Amino acid sequence: MLQRLLIANRGEIARRIIRTCRRLGVETVAVYSDADAGAPFVAEADQASRLGPAPARESYLDVGKVLAAARAAGADSLHPGYGFLSENAAFAGAVVSAGLVWVGPPASSIRAMGLKDAAKALMSAAGVPVTPGYQGDDQTSGRLQAEADRLGYPVLIKAVAGGGGKGMRKVDAAGDFAAALASCRREAAASFGDDRVLIETYVTRPRHIEVQVFADTHGNAVHLFERDCSLQRRHQKVIEEAPAPGMDAATREAVCAAAVRAAKAVAYEGAGTVEFIADASEGLRADRIWFMEMNTRLQVEHPVTEAITGEDLVEWQLRVASGEPLPKRQDQLSMTGHAMEARLYAENPASGFLPSTGVLEHLHLPSGVRVDSAVEEGSEVTPFYDPMIAKLIAHASTREGAAAKLANACREVEVWPVKTNAAFLTRCLDEPDFVAGRVDTGFIGARHEALTAEQQPVNVTYAAAFGMAARVAAITELNNRVDLKFNEPWEATPEGLYGFRLNALPVARFQLRNRAGESLIGAIFPRPLRRGFSFEYDVELNGHRFSFLTDESRRGGAVDGQHVSTFVENDEVVVAFQSGEAFEFTFPAISADGDMSAGSDGEITSPMPGRVVAVQVAKGDRVAKGAPLLTLEAMKMEHVLTAPFDAMVAELDAEAGGQVAEGVVLVKLDAVEP
Known part of the structure; x- marks a missing residue:
């Protein structure tokens, strides 16, 4: 077994890894940025090493600093968690070259699956069904537009090096393609340093099915069944569950067997997730499920798999990295009950899910369910990283029981003054179609207004x-x-x-x-x-x-x-x-602060701290109601500010590449007759 593990990550996944290491007697080393100096994961590790300033590029993404921290701490191994450098093949290779054990798949496997176009070709050769589309080397805008026209709309533009829903756009008509492609490329370059894309046929009733796989260095590979991650917003998962509702035994066997073939095709080792897209228009059928991509790491939603199998997947990772065979054979693995996970984020659904930052002056998380939390009362949610507060995981004997248990847990959440999506999660879980298992990736979009309407006190x-x-x-x-x-x-x-x-x-x-x-x-x-x-x-x-x-x-x-x-x-x-x-x-003598969004006075303010990535207007321009004015990037996601009425741009105080604080007036508009 490994002796001293450096965790090259932060937040709830760092705390999750520390818990298993403590049980197994493995010492842990945390690394942190200045923004995380007081974070719970730093205090819980056996050692901690400062990496640098808050921006990830100057701390968590700095390979040299991470490896120097490992050497200084005397670590013999490194766990990348998820996000950051977890699927970076060059980083995996550098860790091994530094004499450390990499708790993850070989760099060759990461490289093979890291680029979606090459991965699809590899999977097709291995007999794994893939989604129709274009993943060629010709990345000119004209060629991409032509391929999209050939496939027929709607299509999906996806970053070749993407993940987590970033660098992905659905396009419904040919006239919308150019703008969507430009936005997708900007976001992909900012998130992954690679603006190449591929085009796929957009499945109109899609279900997102993924299979947890594990492989060791002795040639063994197994699956730990499937998860359904169809409840999404802007391609980011909101609620995950296992097993997938409506999955019969024959379809499960076909999909899970395909996932194992995918892992073997790249000589995989450790934990991985093979993601499929299913056309659910006629229910889940093996001939209507296609490979999308493979995530060569542990997933955020791994707790639902742990709940139904009773296995500790982090322990499995550590044992495989130590050279041990898989803890169980395929015939020794089984499922019990149903599990669901909700991602509790610091965001405001009533204002377009904009991130909400600040100190958690009051925080109460529910009891009776598993809580994987990144924070404690008094912690600060900063604009530098993913705004996840916690994951709430419920397990019950039935799917209906798990949904009810998780909904009650979300109702118990208390966070102030930072805004959260807890009420939104509760509405999703209570929605009759969700309870009945009638879900697809368009579920939230079709009910957006009802699910995000501002709640009134009773x-x-x-x-x-x-x-x-x-x-x-x-x-x-x-x-x-x-x-x-x-x-x-x-x-x-x-x-x-x-x-x-x-x-x-x-x-x-x-x-x-x-x-x-x-x-x-x-x-x-x-x-x-x-x-x-x-x-x-x-x-x-x-x-x-x-x-x-x-x-x-x-x-x-x-x-x-x-x-x-x-x-x-x-x-x-x-x-x-x-x-x-x-x-x-x-109380009456205390003024009530108003919303900082655009109002009828024509002042367009920054709803969050971020970077201006595009300015679509100039001073003196006439704009129609709803027209884009400028685009902000915060937490690696783009947010477009639009005109609240027909107007002329009277003042413009923003330029592409500039950083802005929350509440700053960026544009002033003078109303004009339409």
Whole structure:
């Protein structure tokens, strides 16, 4: 077994590897950038070494610095995790040349599968069915357009060196091809340093099926069954599950056998995932499933495979890298139950899933499910890396049970002030078609508006916010600031009224404001009973009266016996959680910040920190409503800012290649008649 392992990665995968290493007695060495100096994975490793500044190119992607850290720590092996350098054949070769054990496939296997065009040709020769398309050397725009026209629309443009949904565009018509190709090439060059692409026929009812394979240095290769990763947004996986719904035994055998053939064709070693696209228009059929690509690493969604097989895939990786044979033969592997994983991201679905950065001042992740978390309360989500907060994994005896369990887990998520996709995940999991297994990669797109609509607090949530705010006023006597008005002949604090009664309980008209600046008014009826440090109120809203009970913790309260998680920030903000979403209420004297997106005043602001990759307008241009103004890149994804109305560009303060901060005015528009 390996003795000291350097983990050339960060976040939740670094913590995941550390857990298995600790159980096996393998020492771990973490590497980190300045942005991650205080991250949990750094503290949990046995040793830690600084790589450099926050940008990945100056830290995690700097091969020289990573290898120097391994030498300095006395490591005998290196695990690349996923992302960053994990599928970089040159890096794998450099690790081996440095005398370290590479916990992954040989560089030759990575190279063979790293370029999608060459991989498809290799798979076809090995008898693995491949998707119709063009993957030739002629990369001129004219040739690519001609090949797309020949295949017929819609087509899919994919970066040859791509992965993770980056450098990929669906094109529905010939007239849209040139712009999509340009955007795809920019994103591919930024993400992979290679702007070459291939063209594929776009399957109109696609399912994304992938097979977990493992091979050792003794000639053994097995599969650990399939996963379904069809629930995607912009080609990025949102919810994954195993096994695939609707997969019969014959189809499973055909697909999994093809995956093993693929691994053997490149003399594979270690963990890998062979990805297939299925035409689900007539259900899952072996003759309608084609090879897409092979990921030569451990996948983000590997926990669902671990859940149904009971195997630790990181342990398998370490044993194979140590020269041991695979822990089990194919006939010793079996599936039990169903598992689902949801990726909890720091992003705002209501604003186009833009990344949300900042300090996690309040963080509560659910119990009763597996949680692979990158962060802890007090951690910071920065704009430099993937904004994943955690992976939530549920396992149950049935698919319906796993979906319900995972939905409840997403409802329990509490994050503030950073925005998350928890409520969006809950809606996806609750959607009747998803529960019934009727999914394809267009599932989210077809229901985008319903799944991303801004959620409104229900009365119970409002009541909890009012009750908690009144409890703060009772303790801190902030009645002058929060505008308490009592139906009494004199004014007093709620605390002072507990012992005073005439013919009725005192009533306070309590005013809060939500983030949109709207005033909310509720009637508060303090009760005479005080149980230790608990406080009880009746809260009247919209003709309904609720009982509210809380205690000294300032975290949570019961409304009519139903727990609603709330907390108070600096005696100024009350936050109430509902189905994974945080609702913020301020006291009237505290201003409510507005949305920083484009408004009717014509100021187009940067919704996030990022780099300007393209400017589509010039000062003085006339633009129509919806026209692209400029394109930002953040976290390796492109975001297009568009005109909110017909206008003339009055001011332009952005240039291609420039870095911008969040909230900076980039364009000013003057409205014009259409």
